[in-house]
Amino acid sequence: MRQASIYDTTLRDGTQAEEMHLTTEDKIRIACKLDELGVHYIEGGWPGSNPTDKAFFKEIQNYALKNACVAAFGSTHNAKTTAENDPNLKAVIEAQVAAASIFGKTWDFHATHALKVSLQRNIELISGSLAFLRPHLKELFFDAEHFFDGFKANPDYAIACLKAARDAGADVLVLCDTNGGALPAEVAEIIAKVQATLPGAALGIHAHNDAELAVANSLEAVRLGAAQVQGTMNGYGERCGNANLCSIIPSLELKMGVRTIGPENLKKLAGISHYVAETANQRPFPRQPYVGGSAFAHKGGVHVSAVVKNPQTYEHIDPAQVGNVSRVLLSDLAGRSNILFKARQYGYDLEKDDPAVLDLLAELKRRESMGYDYSVAEASYEILFFRMMGWSKRYFQMLNYRVLDAVNDEKEPFSEATVMLQVRGEVAHTAATGHGPVNALDVALRRALEPSYPTLAQMRLLDFKVRVMSMADKNGGGTASYVRVLIESGDRQNRWSTVGVSHNIIEASWQALVDSINYKLFKDDPQKWPRPGGKHDATAPGEVRR
């Protein structure tokens, strides 16, 4: 089976994305996950450029990676000095890595206008830098910056740069579409010409996504023989991002017969994509191919009824191959077949015309029109479903609550909540302060409930999201609109999401908190009614299974 190596640059080029900041600790955590995923190279940073990257290369020496080789990034040496005296190249050696990628100019315009050197001097920079580093590294790659634009402008010069790099000892010549504007047909044509001019040279591809073609360009390069693909997790990177390894790897493995990380590691892809997003504090993109939350989510009625019969009808691969799952969304577009599908997951085999189904459908429509969205809060849906099926148990009842936030010029903001609940026949009245009003409410609520329900101590709030549902109303602007709060919670085993909607962010948060607590108590309840059985518990749709 043909092989291609995966060179991940999330920790270097990925951090050029807007709103992307990684600490050294974040980088170490991500590097360990990338190693677990089975990528071949992890580019940790540009050791000569900033202290975070320098610290990473020092710290990663304490980790024994199983699969991946850590690589450093650097540029050809400064034109005013020699390779031996260039601090940037020295930093690459001091990083004590087995592999490095050195980028150099191959577009004549960049050599003369950005570097401001002669074309001949630029070639000397490439040769000199690579020849100097060669004895210090096991593997040495040349990143041919702007190669495709350079080739279009001056093919002979672009090829001369590649030759210089090869002759100076580069193991792989990585063709970069730095500005991200190349078309797949151009990439294919240019690669064929390079192969004709430099037969046998090992080529790599490093694409950017400025024309939404980075994945296609990378796959075209591998189809034509490229041995190395550079990219980032989730396509993070400057401007429109780098080539997205989370799309490239599965297409190579599952559609093109090229072995990269192997089918067993591939099953970790969705989980690790999500881990990287969370660690980098990036909002996951739901429509992301293969690994996104919506990637196998079916909404249209025609699609849903076909997928229930046979998933292959509207799924290009089995989502389990990349660690993802099929989902059926709850929406008025799809209607009853979706409700029946969910009901089966909870252990109910309902008929289309069951009055309970019609009631639930009407209630869902009413709530959707108010801004509730159960497709992203399946635990709230599950509670609603069992309520509609007649489950009337109450773990507690709210009598009232109150939150006060006060600030004056001198002091830290102060938040205090009081909560009054009816719990097991008693009135529980608690007060708490917190870091903000929702935290104060959460603490007061737990104080009121934990004496009666000690398993709540296992539960944690993991994420809290706020969405304003409609813009600028006539009376007073955005803040007078509906607010939807989504809360993600977890305990030792599971994660689940709940929703609340109100004009008031505090009330919406309260609803989502209460649903989350009710869901936890329901799942832990030995006397819950009806008992859906172990099988359904294990795959309950309210839980995020990754």
Added chain:
Amino acid sequence: MRQASIYDTTLRDGTQAEEMHLTTEDKIRIACKLDELGVHYIEGGWPGSNPTDKAFFKEIQNYALKNACVAAFGSTHNAKTTAENDPNLKAVIEAQVAAASIFGKTWDFHATHALKVSLQRNIELISGSLAFLRPHLKELFFDAEHFFDGFKANPDYAIACLKAARDAGADVLVLCDTNGGALPAEVAEIIAKVQATLPGAALGIHAHNDAELAVANSLEAVRLGAAQVQGTMNGYGERCGNANLCSIIPSLELKMGVRTIGPENLKKLAGISHYVAETANQRPFPRQPYVGGSAFAHKGGVHVSAVVKNPQTYEHIDPAQVGNVSRVLLSDLAGRSNILFKARQYGYDLEKDDPAVLDLLAELKRRESMGYDYSVAEASYEILFFRMMGWSKRYFQMLNYRVLDAVNDEKEPFSEATVMLQVRGEVAHTAATGHGPVNALDVALRRALEPSYPTLAQMRLLDFKVRVMSMADKNGGGTASYVRVLIESGDRQNRWSTVGVSHNIIEASWQALVDSINYKLFKDDPQKWPRPGGKHDATAPGEVRR
């Protein structure tokens, strides 16, 4: 110049996206904008399937569109009846449109397993449906569902379906990659075979993005001669979405020499992409090619200094061609050159080593480490910049504020804010209720300030976003983390964004509100110091220029 027509299906296939809900009014608004953009066809919906779509086709009759032809979507008739008696085909006619796309099965497996009819009967459904509709429509398109998968499974049958559609009068045979899993090289190979078998047939392409290849597959089809491209604005659609017209149109126009909407309309693309996102209440994807907020945003120090010299160095097109703008992000990665670039926009020509620059850099780093992000809140940055440059004017000073939220089982949530400010030598002490705590604060703040600053009445809050900055801390979970609030405000001329960060969502909202009001007052102030001059006012970076 070669031409290709653009068939937009945002209003039909786009609404299959998760969390996408469009009312009839939303659809009308979007249709008018698409017409302004110059697309050739607007698929308004599936009139036989739901009341929203039916209402759209009725309502759109009241609008005289300038460029676009409204099209309806429908399926081949039900196998248990005839075309004449099929309510779904009748609804297409009743929609009173000039064009329609009718989808039919071309994958043998789908005919036998999803439709549960014989292969011959499926061909009859195609022929009968198209022949019945033909006299009622000016233009008739056949959407060959699952064509590429069907061709791979049974090429003769897939071609037979196309032939039946052509013979029954279809003007364009639209080849659909319904499951979105096809590779560009496959698409090219299959299209070449179709062209060899059905010479002269007008082909269209309808791609989905499940392998992140929808744009590449669409461009390959047009390169090989396809006359119609179907897709959606921003790539909205089921699962991973449809082919993204916001990427396809500029690549055809600017890179492939194919005329679609023309260069003048192309300049509206970023604005209309944004309009559709806002109307559909979808969070814009910042890394979106061509039109995204980050698409021409430069962060890396090497890139920033080169782009300042010559934008072509790291931009594949001139962003003005698609109505977008270059941006330089403020980040510790890029450092001083970014600060100098912004300063020039405000009318300051600062030296690298100016102590004010070093102070500002230190202050920015301190605030970034607390969670402030000025790259998405340029009005807050502008205020900070002028403060650091010595601007000491105060429009008001906060003495204290307080917000109370109270709920009991019987009533609506109640929010009351009190604000005490020092304004022009007087103490203003106001109280207000509101729809939630931030609205109450906003109203109380305006009550205190409007008597002294009447132009504040022009200002509106347009959007309000909350982001929790770090997950699950040790003491109490997500709600105890830092909260970043972004507020977008606008008046008659401009829009601007401000940021606040605190443990407490109320305090973070307060900071962003106060910055927003200060920015408005600063811009309106005839005595503001220093006066950056008219030129800079017009393009001040705190404003969102679209």
